[in-house]
Amino acid sequence: MKRWTSPKPVASVRFLLPTPTSPKFGKADSYEKLEKLGEGSYATVYKGKSKVNGKLVALKVIRLQEEEGTPFTAIREASLLKGLKHANIVLLHDIIHTKETLTLVFEYVHTDLCQYMDKHPGGLHPDNVKLFLFQLLRGLSYIHQGHILHRDLKPQNLLISDTGELKLADFGLARAKSVPSHTYSNEVVTLWYRPPDVLLGSTEYSTCLDMWGVGCIFIEMIQGVAAFPGMKDIQDQLERIFLILGTPNEETWPGISSLTLFKLERFTQYGPKNLRQAWNKLSYINHAEDLASKFLQCFPKNRISAQAALNHDYFSNLPPRLWELSDMSSIFTVPNVKLQPEVGEGMRVFGKNNSFSKSLSNSKH
Incomplete structure (x- = not known):
C-alpha cells in the first residue's frame, strides 16, 4: 500500500486581517x-x-x-x-x-464526535471508525510535524461535519514545542483521556501525550463506552489503566520511580491483559487490537506516532489515493470513500443543540 509521507512543514499563510483591500474582514459588523x-x-x-x-x-x-x-x-x-x-x-x-x-x-461545523457517539450508542460502524481515526491521525501528524501538541484530545474537541469530515478543534491548551527540555503543566487533558505519565505528575512530554488520547478515543468509537472512565480521582483513573495494561515498574517503564506521584505500594499489582479481554469488539476487526495496543502504552516512548499509525495494517483496505492527498483535500474527495449508515439510522445533520459550542465555550479562555 502507499506509504504516508511527511507533510510539508507548517508554513506561514495569508491570514484574513484588516487590510486596505479587504475592509470587511476584522470588523464585528x-x-x-x-x-x-x-x-x-x-x-x-x-x-x-x-x-x-x-x-x-x-x-x-x-x-x-x-x-x-x-x-x-x-x-x-x-x-x-x-x-x-x-x-x-x-x-x-x-x-x-x-x-x-x-x-x-x-x-x-454541525456536531462533534461526542454527540455523534451519543446518537449512535453501542459502538460505531467499523468502517466509520476507520475513516474518523484516519482523519484524526492526518490532522495530528500535520500539527506534530509542525512541533505543536494539542494536549486536550477528547471526543468533544473533534468536530464532525454533515459529510463526515473530522476536524481537530479547541487549541486553547495547545503548545508549540520547540525545545525538548521544556516542561509543561500536567493539568492538561480531561481525566479519562489523560495518559498515565501525566497522571503521575510528569511534565516532560512530547507528541506521545496526544497519542494516548487517540487510543482512548479509538476504543470508545469501537466499543461504545469510554476506555478508562475514572469515577473518583487520579488514583482511581490509574487503577483502571493498570488493571488492563498491567501495573508498571522500573523494568517495564524505565524512570517511573522518579515521577512525583508514583509509589509502587499505592497500587494493586496487576499483570497485563490482552485488550480484547477488556474490549471484546476489538477481536472482530482486523488489526484493531494491535493498533490500539500501540497507542495504549504506559511507557510514553513506546507509543506509536501519528505518522507511523497511518501506515498500520489496520488501514490497509483503504484506497491508496488517501495517502496522496494534499493537506487541504478532504478524504471524501476520493471515489467510494463515504460514511456508512450507523445501525438503525442514517447520517443526520445536527442542528441547534449541537455540542460544537461545548468545545469552544468550555475551553479555558
Missing part, C-alpha cells in the same frame, strides 16, 4: 449573529453568518477583563490556528479585537 450555541466561563459561542460571503460561521466571543487584558490562552489559540491549514483542523477565518472582546471566527 461583518458577521450576523443568528443564535447562541453555548456559554462558558470566559467565552460565548454563537452561530453566525458572514456578510462578506454568506457562509455560516461559529463566533467565539471571549470577554476581556480590563485589569487582566487578553487571556493568554486565547492569544495562543489564535496564533497557532492562523498558521494551520489542513482539511482535518478547524479553520480560523478571522479575528476581531475590540476593547471589550476578542472574537475568533471559525468555520461552522
Whole structure:
C-alpha cells in the first residue's frame, strides 16, 4: 500500500486581517449573529453568518477583563490556528479585537464526535471508525510535524461535519514545542483521556501525550463506552489503566520511580491483559487490537506516532489515493470513500443543540 509521507512543514499563510483591500474582514459588523450555541466561563459561542460571503460561521466571543487584558490562552489559540491549514483542523477565518472582546471566527461545523457517539450508542460502524481515526491521525501528524501538541484530545474537541469530515478543534491548551527540555503543566487533558505519565505528575512530554488520547478515543468509537472512565480521582483513573495494561515498574517503564506521584505500594499489582479481554469488539476487526495496543502504552516512548499509525495494517483496505492527498483535500474527495449508515439510522445533520459550542465555550479562555 502507499506509504504516508511527511507533510510539508507548517508554513506561514495569508491570514484574513484588516487590510486596505479587504475592509470587511476584522470588523464585528461583518458577521450576523443568528443564535447562541453555548456559554462558558470566559467565552460565548454563537452561530453566525458572514456578510462578506454568506457562509455560516461559529463566533467565539471571549470577554476581556480590563485589569487582566487578553487571556493568554486565547492569544495562543489564535496564533497557532492562523498558521494551520489542513482539511482535518478547524479553520480560523478571522479575528476581531475590540476593547471589550476578542472574537475568533471559525468555520461552522454541525456536531462533534461526542454527540455523534451519543446518537449512535453501542459502538460505531467499523468502517466509520476507520475513516474518523484516519482523519484524526492526518490532522495530528500535520500539527506534530509542525512541533505543536494539542494536549486536550477528547471526543468533544473533534468536530464532525454533515459529510463526515473530522476536524481537530479547541487549541486553547495547545503548545508549540520547540525545545525538548521544556516542561509543561500536567493539568492538561480531561481525566479519562489523560495518559498515565501525566497522571503521575510528569511534565516532560512530547507528541506521545496526544497519542494516548487517540487510543482512548479509538476504543470508545469501537466499543461504545469510554476506555478508562475514572469515577473518583487520579488514583482511581490509574487503577483502571493498570488493571488492563498491567501495573508498571522500573523494568517495564524505565524512570517511573522518579515521577512525583508514583509509589509502587499505592497500587494493586496487576499483570497485563490482552485488550480484547477488556474490549471484546476489538477481536472482530482486523488489526484493531494491535493498533490500539500501540497507542495504549504506559511507557510514553513506546507509543506509536501519528505518522507511523497511518501506515498500520489496520488501514490497509483503504484506497491508496488517501495517502496522496494534499493537506487541504478532504478524504471524501476520493471515489467510494463515504460514511456508512450507523445501525438503525442514517447520517443526520445536527442542528441547534449541537455540542460544537461545548468545545469552544468550555475551553479555558
